[in-house]
Amino acid sequence: MNNIEMNIVPSYVDDELAIVFHIEFTQYSQKIGEAKVYTYNHGKVGESSSRTAAGSANQKYGVLKEFNVIEEYSQITMNKMRHFLKIIGISNIDQATKLSNVSAL
Numbered sequence: 001m002n003n004i005e006m007n008i009v010p011s012y013v014d015d016e017l018a019i020v021f022h023i024e025f026t027q028y029s030q031k032i033g034e035a036k037v038y039t040y041n042h043g044k045v046g047e048s049s050s051r052t053a054a055g056s057a058n059q060k061y062g063v064l065k066e067f068n069v070i071e072e073y074s075q076i077t078m079n080k081m082r083h084f085l086k087i088i089g090i091s092n093i094d095q096a097t098k099l100s101n102v103s104a105l
Helices: 049-054 071-087
Strands: 004-013 018-027 030-042 059-070 092-095 100-102
Touching: 004 071, 018 071, 030 071, 059 071
Parallel strands: 059 092, 059 100
Antiparallel strands: 004 018, 018 030, 030 059
């Protein structure tokens, strides 16, 4: 199961001030699911970058708004997605809706 690939398409939603990652999971060129994560910056607008760099005023977090993956792959795809988000500095992930596992896509 290590041969699951993630195709990540970022976009920006201006009215929510969020970067959205649409993630499509494939295995052997076969789609096995997809997810959508909205990422936000929790901090005061206009604060100096020196304070932000220290990490005390600016925290990034994600909200998982969609997660539709074939059930047998749900755990490994969730782990891959969390690993990606952790690499880009997002360790806190909330869940906006009930996650759904699909039996077939």
